[in-house]
Amino acid sequence: MYIYDSVLRKKVLFEPITPNVAKIYVCGPTVYDDAHLGHARSSVAFDLLRRTLSALGYDVTFVKNFTDIDDKIINKMNTSGKSLETITHAYIQSYKNEMHELGVLDADIEPKATQTLQEIIAFIEVLLEKKIAYTLDDGIYFDTSKDNQYLTLSHMVLEETNMQSRVKTNDDKKNQKDFALWKFSKEGEPTYSASFGAGRPGWHIECSCMIEKHLANPHGHYQIDIHAGGADLLFPHHENEAAQTRCKSGQELSKYWMHNGFVTINGEKMSKSLGNSFFLKDALRAYDGEILRFYLLATHYRANFNFSEEDLLQTKKRLDKIYRLKKRIYGIKASSVSVPFKTALLEALSDDLNISVALAAIDEMVSLSNEKLDAEPKNKGLKQTISADIEYLDTLLGIGYKDPYEYFQLGITEEEKNKINTLVEARLQAKKNKDYAQADAIRATLKEMKIQLMDTANTTQWEKIDEQ
Structure with a gap:
């Protein structure tokens, strides 16, 4: 180290x-x-x-x-x-x-x-x-x-x-x-x-x-x-x-x-005398703690850090990719973490916590894992290794521990979730009744609510759309 x-x-x-x-x-x-x-x-x-x-x-x-x-x-x-x-x-x-x-x-x-x-x-x-x-x-x-x-x-x-x-x-x-x-x-x-x-x-x-x-x-x-x-x-x-x-x-x-x-x-040193001290509680009201953590981690600890919501949303896309991969192996029990992946992360962080190299290794893991899943979608051993790799991210970096479906619904209240689920069910019923105009209207309503639908063979999943 x-x-x-x-x-x-x-x-x-x-x-x-x-x-x-x-x-x-x-x-x-x-x-x-x-x-x-x-x-x-x-x-x-x-x-x-x-x-x-x-x-x-x-x-x-x-x-x-x-x-x-x-x-x-x-x-x-x-x-x-x-x-x-x-x-x-x-x-x-x-x-x-x-x-x-x-x-x-x-x-x-x-x-x-x-x-x-x-x-x-x-x-x-x-x-x-x-x-x-x-x-x-x-x-x-x-x-x-x-x-x-x-x-x-x-x-x-x-x-x-x-x-x-x-x-x-x-x-x-x-x-x-x-x-x-x-x-x-x-x-x-x-x-x-x-x-x-x-x-x-x-x-x-x-x-x-x-x-x-x-x-x-x-x-x-x-x-x-x-x-x-x-x-x-x-x-x-x-x-x-x-x-x-x-x-x-x-x-x-x-x-x-x-x-x-x-x-x-926005480029000014944090100081109460400047009137720009940004309380953490305000940030946590706007963004989930894991997203904030990932954003804070993504800049090397010795570098000066300029907080910008635009940068935060850009950084979040990296975390989104981890959770999209986690969705693909949902419910699969982890085996052992991949030795090359673990080694790459530890070598990066052993160099004065070189987070940029560590994040590059994570990006590569996500990309290769998706390629392998595309080629072998039923390979259980592969899925178990990927699951272990994502669990290791939680151990080492404190990220990737959420249920992937809940992650993409962050920021939605329980009352809003109930309303969305009711609309999703109504749309499914409309499709069963071959009332496609009604189904399309419900989809449009949900889109206005910043909700994106993804139809699968058996059900419909939904996610919150990030406001850019």
Whole structure:
């Protein structure tokens, strides 16, 4: 397996700390609002990484956190009048539900910052004792001058590091790039007791502590194998995580760092300040989660991703072909996945998740399978292999798992289905009565409803017509 390391800025051979074991930590959401397309992109990208490593035989432990104490959450408390627990619980549940719709597997461990307070306090106590942290009126700060490797992760230079935090900075800091480890309590804010003063943790310290608590190898040079997240987290978040862990433990936080590209909508970087943040729940109302997943997968994870409904519908045609093939082998039990097909997929994804090559292999499988079925329509062994190949797509890519007939009826409500089925039956009866004018009229009515009919020897099937 080769992966692109963001620090080295090149593809490298993945060599885990412990042979055949992969410990992965992905930065999860700050749960103060609904998930957006950027969250979906990161989740789908690293879900693919996890599935690929598992398919290659690695024993994977996958951790994704929830930041459930943060300035943005406090702002939400102030504007909504709701408690921290009420806000964070609701957004964690909606996030998980939406990830399930995208076919994203639950993490093995899903820690919360508020469940890691003991570890955070102990971590800060060590930094204070080592004089790597210092106290100001408003909190405890990390002294970046004490880390001679600071900024080596992100390759930033000092002039670029003015915006160090997500809130107004303290002018009394020793260095402008120093960051808050702990913020002393203010009226109306959640507060937790600590030996150095009541307050709440800063953002960066939370992830370092969750990694140390749930994943860290106490010995050796590195704590975990892969730390991943969106490209926007490289600086300052990941840089600061790495610095504080390095200074506290003498270990590097992670052996490899992976980052997915930015998400844009019609060419603009996703940003609430631009007013174009695209909530995932809105996308899921318009499109099935599997279709969205396939669209998100189809662009390489490191590339910037421009969301466009036109591109989504074009990408969906590839998924349609998989389901058309699945229709042809409907009801056939799978045997064993084709070795050449499995090998082609794993070789592609072993090259830093090269999805374009993997999708080309899928296109070829679909095309060849259809050719073979045309030549040997009654070959049961062939159908069993094709069925296994499609099942493997579910295992590896999280696609192709639906009933093919239901897939082509996505977006139709139960009430609409009942109406369509009634019209289809009426048309069949009209044909039996040789009332072809009535049968044609019903077909025309269904076409106006964006329903396409396909007559077979024994029945009539119907599908929803995609609006282009």
